[in-house]
Amino acid sequence: MAEAPALIEAKDLALELPDMTARRGLGPRPLARILHPVSLTVRRGEIVGIVGESGSGKSSLGRTLLRLYRPTGGRLAFDGTDITHASEAELRPFRRRMQMVFQDPQSSLNPRHRIRTIVGAGLDLAPGAARGREDALVAALEEVGLEPALLDRFPHELSGGQRQRVGIARAIATRPEFVLADEIVSGLDVSTQAQVLTLLKTLARDRRLALAFISHDLSVIRNLCDRVVVMRAGRIVEEGACATLFAQPATPYTRQLLDAIPSPAPDPGWLTRGAVPPASTAIVR
Amino acid sequence: MTDPLLAIDGLSARLRKPLLRPLLRSVSLDVKAGEVHGLVGESGAGKSTIGKAVLGILPRAIEICGGAIHFAGEDLLRLPHRRLDAILGDEIALIPQDPMTALNPSRRIGDQLTDGLRLKRGMRGAALHARAVELLADVQIPEPEAVLKRYPHEISGGMRQRILIAAAFSLDPKLILADEPTTALDVTVQKEVLRLIRRMQAAHGTGVVFVTHDLGVVAQICDRLTVLYGGMVVEQGETATILASPAHAYTRALLAATPRHDQAGSGTTPIPPAVTAALATEVACYGMGPAAHG
Ligand SMILES: Nc1ncnc2c1ncn2[C@@H]1O[C@H](COP(=O)(O)OP(=O)(O)OP(=O)(O)O)[C@@H](O)[C@H]1O
Ligand SMILES: Nc1ncnc2c1ncn2[C@@H]1O[C@H](COP(=O)(O)OP(=O)(O)OP(=O)(O)O)[C@@H](O)[C@H]1O
Ligand SMILES: [Mg+2]
Ligand SMILES: [Mg+2]
Numbered sequence: 001m002a003e004a005p006a007l008i009e010a011k012d013l014a015l016e017l018p019d020m021t022a023r024r025g026l027g028p029r030p031l032a033r034i035l036h037p038v039s040l041t042v043r044r045g046e047i048v049g050i051v052g053e054s055g056s057g058k059s060s061l062g063r064t065l066l067r068l069y070r071p072t073g074g075r076l077a078f079d080g081t082d083i084t085h086a087s088e089a090e091l092r093p094f095r096r097r098m099q100m101v102f103q104d105p106q107s108s109l110n111p112r113h114r115i116r117t118i119v120g121a122g123l124d125l126a127p128g129a130a131r132g133r134e135d136a137l138v139a140a141l142e143e144v145g146l147e148p149a150l151l152d153r154f155p156h157e158l159s160g161g162q163r164q165r166v167g168i169a170r171a172i173a174t175r176p177e178f179v180l181a182d183e184i185v186s187g188l189d190v191s192t193q194a195q196v197l198t199l200l201k202t203l204a205r206d207r208r209l210a211l212a213f214i215s216h217d218l219s220v221i222r223n224l225c226d227r228v229v230v231m232r233a234g235r236i237v238e239e240g241a242c243a244t245l246f247a248q249p250a251t252p253y254t255r256q257l258l259d260a261i262p263s264p265a266p267d268p269g270w271l272t273r274g275a276v277p278p279a280s281t282a283i284v285r
Numbered sequence: 286m287t288d289p290l291l292a293i294d295g296l297s298a299r300l301r302k303p304l305l306r307p308l309l310r311s312v313s314l315d316v317k318a319g320e321v322h323g324l325v326g327e328s329g330a331g332k333s334t335i336g337k338a339v340l341g342i343l344p345r346a347i348e349i350c351g352g353a354i355h356f357a358g359e360d361l362l363r364l365p366h367r368r369l370d371a372i373l374g375d376e377i378a379l380i381p382q383d384p385m386t387a388l389n390p391s392r393r394i395g396d397q398l399t400d401g402l403r404l405k406r407g408m409r410g411a412a413l414h415a416r417a418v419e420l421l422a423d424v425q426i427p428e429p430e431a432v433l434k435r436y437p438h439e440i441s442g443g444m445r446q447r448i449l450i451a452a453a454f455s456l457d458p459k460l461i462l463a464d465e466p467t468t469a470l471d472v473t474v475q476k477e478v479l480r481l482i483r484r485m486q487a488a489h490g491t492g493v494v495f496v497t498h499d500l501g502v503v504a505q506i507c508d509r510l511t512v513l514y515g516g517m518v519v520e521q522g523e524t525a526t527i528l529a530s531p532a533h534a535y536t537r538a539l540l541a542a543t544p545r546h547d548q549a550g551s552g553t554t555p556i557p558p559a560v561t562a563a564l565a566t567e568v569a570c571y572g573m574g575p576a577a578h579g
Contacts, residue, residue: 219544
């Protein structure tokens, strides 16, 4: 594949946040180092997987790419513009061009709003919002494979997969160029998951959408993404094309993650094979 | 062969009036002591409903309209309340899905872990404390003394799930219902937890009903397997046999929809509408008596 232009370019991004785990004393909270310098590029039409164990910094990286967090080091560019330290006002024109789909459609969709209102909220941000609103709503639903009749339902009247697709419809209604999906298929059954993965692939291909896909499920990443970065303790420990990285992981950490995936073919030795990870971390500081 | 520990026999359940929508259609399954029985199927198939029926914790909206649940020879659906109370939570325990919501955030781990021992066994003081430490050591939690004094948010998700496993085994139950006990965990922690459940149930000879929608998990931990669709048993038997040569088109479709890390292009084929349409007809024809048209 010819190199598409980079849409998101992160160079040596670092992130420190006020440490929520520190005991509250006098004065400001001490800072916790969340991301050590991390570099990552997402091109138009490309799906980049971000994988790693819980607490490795996947969501923090994703939120920094969307400039929901302000990096404390390095450089972040969106479509060639440096937005590392852009103010909220300066970010406004970019907000519509980047969107996020959340993990839990149950809690991220307002239960008191009809699907029409939920998806419409995305449209209101889009240029020329009022014109052809109904058409745009129907189109947004059709694009994610939902019946327009669902517009008048409430979230609890939909299945998990339908709710997740409403979340995607809301995100893509503004016709963004970059979408961050954070654990959006965990908890879905495999058939629904397959529908959502197919939809994401189509959006990347047909719309040239740049997609960052966070997941701790390596099997899903393998079958969705073009490239993958493996995170551990706030760092990227390995990255590469999916096909090569999964066939020949370079680090023991990635190997360990792959070995921990249960395969749907019974393997009597699997459960007892491999080291028990060190259990010295029972208590979260 | 020994008698099964749990024998669900033609269990049917439906939503109460006015809908009477059938949720379980004459489901039968057996679990022997020391056996792990997997329950798989898409969301809404009725997996949790079966578990709740066994535990006697169905929501008011759902009623059982046929069949029996035999546990160690007694029919749970026809037992007097007092006897039922003695069994549930004592001889039958639950490992819930979400370790965060299953624990009360404002009570210490130690107190929550020992609820069963205090209420059902009347244990107190030093003996209770010693048993609690032992339970945590069993599930390989380091510094058990310190962990007992912590609150749920002060320990990691994997550790919380271990606490719930320890609590489930605390009264040495004969049967454990595990409802998606690893869905919320990442792969390395999931493997630890699976290993733990396997080790504990083998050591205690516990029968386990293991609800999941991950056929990978099923392959590695379940001896036998029931595939559900629309509240109906689609296929049932030895896990290895079913996964190697699934007899039903639906099971084959479920396998095809499962992503594999060693196989590019897998996991992007949803279950074909033709397969579910054929099942829907089968489901509709299932003998539910007057409720079938609901
Ligand atoms: N405000 C904060 N103060 C202190 N630590 C924080 C703060 N925010 C995040 N962290 C820590 O930073 C690390 C990375 O968190 P993050 O949520 O990015 O991880 P993740 O990879 O998305 O994990 P998960 O898979 O569980 O969602 C974790 O150890 C988390 O506890
Ligand atoms: N309290 C309730 N009121 C009405 N319907 C219910 C209730 N609880 C469950 N149901 C319905 O019963 C059916 C079976 O639900 P159940 O929770 O057993 O599914 P499941 O196989 O566990 O699915 P999942 O994988 O999503 O947990 C579903 O159609 C569901 O909508
Ligand atoms: Mg996260
Ligand atoms: Mg369930």
